[in-house]
Amino acid sequence: MPNQNCIHCGSKSDAEKHLTQGELTTLGTSCARVNFKKGELIFREGNVATNIVYLTSGLVKIHMKGPVSDKILRLTKAPAYLGLPTTIGDKVNQYSATALSNSTACFISLDIFRDFIVQNSGFAYEIILDLCRNELTDYQRYTNLSQKQLPGRLAEILMCLSEKIFESNRFELPLSITELADFISSSRESVSRQLSEFAKSKIIKLSGRELEIVNTELLQMICMKG
DNA sequence: GCATTAACCACAG
DNA sequence: CTGTGGTTAATGC
Numbered sequence: 045m046p047n048q049n050c051i052h053c054g055s056k057s058d059a060e061k062h063l064t065q066g067e068l069t070t071l072g073t074s075c076a077r078v079n080f081k082k083g084e085l086i087f088r089e090g091n092v093a094t095n096i097v098y099l100t101s102g103l104v105k106i107h108m109k110g111p112v113s114d115k116i117l118r119l120t121k122a123p124a125y126l127g128l129p130t131t132i133g134d135k136v137n138q139y140s141a142t143a144l145s146n147s148t149a150c151f152i153s154l155d156i157f158r159d160f161i162v163q164n165s166g167f168a169y170e171i172i173l174d175l176c177r178n179e180l181t182d183y184q185r186y187t188n189l190s191q192k193q194l195p196g197r198l199a200e201i202l203m204c205l206s207e208k209i210f211e212s213n214r215f216e217l218p219l220s221i222t223e224l225a226d227f228i229s230s231s232r233e234s235v236s237r238q239l240s241e242f243a244k245s246k247i248i249k250l251s252g253r254e255l256e257i258v259n260t261e262l263l264q265m266i267c268m269k270g
Numbered sequence: 271g272c273a274t275t276a277a278c279c280a281c282a283g
Numbered sequence: 284c285t286g287t288g289g290t291t292a293a294t295g296c
Binding site: 220221222232233236237240 | 284285286287
């Protein structure tokens, strides 16, 4: 595969915008762009981490194996880095990333990436910023999810999908019922029932995977009350 | 006690 | 994988 031309790439991360022409050229020699189909694994928990992965298009779930079942940690929408903590923080991936839609990701050699952090403070700062923001939203989600009952937890995820991911009241559910359960730490049966409940009380409309939030105010209420 | 919540199991599409 | 019904354990009036 020929080297990527990162200099003129339109999907640079905020950090990469700080790179010099020379650094971008270096980046090009060690960056490979790969397409993934919906459902394909981008990197696997337990494998050796040798690349930084930057998602340029698509939606991805970050998940790890629990003692009982899979646990979805986070949904990540492009553009975003997928595994900075697991790639830099350990030699082996602590979690997996799976494409929820057709996606494109750049694989960047860890050595090069580390050099940029050491050499370029603007680049390093953006990376730290990214990590900090993610950590904050994760803290928020986990405190929220751990203190709400099922309706509140499900409502929160639906609101999040609607507001943050799709920016619409109407969207196709990117997660199966089982995955929703893995996300909000519940059982698939409970999620299934709760979704029907929401539909029955006209808060949402669900046909197949198509979901429409009809009564946003009420869903918001349920979300906040827990 | 009684009601509520939600997990677990089993079975059927 | 999803939906449903029955059962059960924990928790809160």
